[in-house]
Amino acid sequence: MTATTETRTPTRRQQGTRRRVLAGYMFVAPFMIVFLLMFLVPLLYAAYFSLFREQLVGGNVFVGLENYTRAFGDEQLWTGIGRVCLFFVIQVPIMLVAALAFALALDTGLVRLKRTTRLGIFVPYAVPGVIATLMWGFLYGPDFGPFAQLAEKIGMSAPDFLGPDLMLGSLANIVFWEFTGYNMVILFAALRSVPTDIYEAAAVDGAGQWRIAWSIKIPALRSALAVCMIFSIIGSFQLFNEPQLMQSLAPTVIDAAYTPNLYAYNLAFVGQEYNYAAAVSFVLGLVILVGSYAFMFATNRRSRR
C-alpha cells in the first residue's frame, strides 16, 4: 500500500520538473498563440479556401484540386516564376558578393571612418521600400529624371530604364540598393565573432590580409552566408512592393502577372478570383519551399564532405 501511494504522490523533484515544464510552455505561449491565430489559422483557411470556386454568378462550389491543376498549367504564373528566378540568379550573387566585400573591408580595419561607412551602407535598408522605389522611380524618369537630364546635357540619350528590356535590371538595382547593407550587417556581425587569435596565428605563419580573408574569414562565414541566401531566395520569389509601385510608371511593361505575388494580388483584388489566388499562393509557397530546401540540402552535403 505504502509503495503504491509513494509512486502516486510525486516527489518534490518531479514536482519541480513539472513546474519548470509548465513555465516553459508559459514562456512560449504568447508566441504560440499569435503564431496560431495570425499564421496557422489563416494558412489553413487559405488551404481550405483554395478548394472552392466562387463565381460572380452561380455561387460557391467545391472543386477539389481544380484550382491547383489550373495553376500548374497557368502560363502567366510560370512566366512570373521564371522571371523571379532570373531576377534571383542575377541580383542575389551580385548583392551578396558586394555585401561580403563591404563586410571584409570593414573588418580589416583599413577603412577610415568605419562607423560612418558602415552606417552609410546600412542606411538604405532603413528607408522604407515604398520610399526607395518612389525615389528610384524618379531617378529613372525617361524625360525629366536626373540620368536622362544628364545624358541630354552631354548630347546622349539615357537608356530606357523603365522599358521592357531593362526593367528587371532596374528593379534588381533597387533591391540591391535596399538590401546590400542589410546582408553586410549580418556578415559583419558573423566576422566579429571569429576569435582574433586565429588571425594572429595566421599572421605568425606569414599569411597576408587576402590569404586570411580567403582561408579563414570566408569559410567562417559559411553559415551566415547560408542565412543571407535563404532570405534572398524568399525575398526574390516574393518580390511585390517594387514592381507594384513601378507599375504606375510603366504599366505596359509590368503587367498584372509580372511576379507571382503581384499575380496573386491582382487575381484576388482585381479579378475577384479569391480561391484561385489562394491556390496560386500555395503553389508559390511550394516553389519557395523546394528552392530553399534544395539550397540547404546542397550546402549541407558540401559541408559534410
Add this chain to the structure above:
Amino acid sequence: MIPRFSRRTGLAAALASPLALAACGRHTVDPPKSVTQAEIDAAMQTPTELNFWTWVPGIEKEVALFQNAYPAITVDVVNAGQGNPHYAKLRTALRAGNGAPDVAQLEYQMIPSFVITGDLLDLGPYGASEIGDQFVEFAWSQVSGTNGEVWAIPQDTGPMGMLYREDIFQAHGIEVPATWDDFAAAAQRLHAADPEVYLTNFAPSQGAFFAAMLWQAGADPFGGSEGPDLNVDLTSPEAEQVARYWGDLSEQDLIAVDADFNDQWYQALNKGKYATWIAPAWAPTFLQSAAASTAGLWRVAPLPQWDADRQVSSNWGGSTSAVMATTRNPIAAAVFAQFINTDPKSTETMANEQFLYPPTKAILEDPAFTGQQLDFYGGQEVNGLFAEIGTTVAPDFQWAPFQDKVYADFTATVGTAVAEKTDAVAAMEAWQQRTEEYAKYQGFTVRKP
C-alpha cells in the same frame, strides 16, 4: 492526458474556425416595397451611428450640414483610400460580413460590380425614386438599375472636354480642332514644328479615358446586359474606329504614350510636353494644383467630334454615394446619401468648395456657378462650358459588372499595343477574348450582339 486532450481540441478549433468563418452568413437588408414618411421620421429621430467611407477631402462640411438637420444621427467619416485600394477594402469588408460601412463612395463604373454581388441597397423605396429629375439624365441613368432600382445617388460627374495650351497653339498657328480629323492634322503639324511637344498624351493604362472615347464614338460594349446575361462587344465598328485612330497617331509618333498621374506626367504637364489634355470637368481644378506653374496658359474647348454636325460628349469619372446592403440602418443611410447630394446648401458647398463637378440641374443652371471666371484659364467661364457639354453626353452607356478587370485587360492589350506601336485593332480582339473568357469563368452567359 490533460495536455493531449487540450491539444486535440485546439486542433479541432483551428480546423473548425475556417468552416465557421465561411458558414456565418452575411446579414443583408431585404428592401421593402415602400417606406412611409412616419417610419423615416421615426428612424431619423433615433440616435444612430453611420459609417461613411469616402476619399473626398473636406466632405466633413456636408456631413456637418446633415448632422445639423438630423442631430440624432452621427456620421463617422473614414478615408479608406481612393479608387482601387478603397474598393479592395470595401469588398473584403463586405465578404467578411463585418466592418463594412453603411454608406460608401462609389464611382459610376463600379456600381454594376457591386450590384452583381448583391452588395447595394435599392434606394428607390426610401424616397430616391422621386428625386431622379433633379439630376442630369446621363448621371441618373448610370445609377439606375434595369428594373428601376436606384443603386446610388450621383455626387459628381465628368463630362469630357479638351484642355489646351493656348500659348502653344498660338506659337504654332494651330486652330482649336473641332473634329478628330482636325485633331490628327494638328498633331502632325505641331510635332513637325517642335519634336519635343506632342499634341496630347495617350495614357496606356487609363481604361477610363478609353471608355470615354468609346462612349463618345457611340460604342456601348456592355449595353443590354442584364444580370447573368452579359453582352460583350469590344470589336464593333465604332470601337475599332477609336482603336485605329489612337493606334495610328501613336504609330506615326504624333502623340506621347506616357502613363498618367505619376511624377513624370506631372512634370510633363508643367513643362509643356503635351499641348492638350483630353479630360473631364473635374480636370480644370485638378490641373490648377498639378500644373500650377502653367497658370493662365490653359483654355478649355469641347471634345473634338467624329461628326462635325453633331456634338457628342461622354463622361469620365465622377462618383456617387451608395448604401451597402449590409447596413443595420437602411433608412438613416438612405436619407444621408440623398441629403448630401441633393440638399441645396450641401450641393452648393460641394460644387464651390470641394470643386466636385455637380450632377444636379439646380447648380448647373445657377449663374453663380456657371459664371465663375477662372484665372488659371485666362478668365474663361469653364464651369459654364462644361455645363453645356454635359447636355451633349449620350445617356446610354453601360458598365461591365467587373469593370476593374475590364480596365486591367485594356492595359494588357489595347493600351500596350498603342504604347508599343503594334496593331491596336487586333488588340481589341484580344481584349474582347480576354473579357469573354473571364466572364464565362465567372459564370456569365456571354452574348456577342
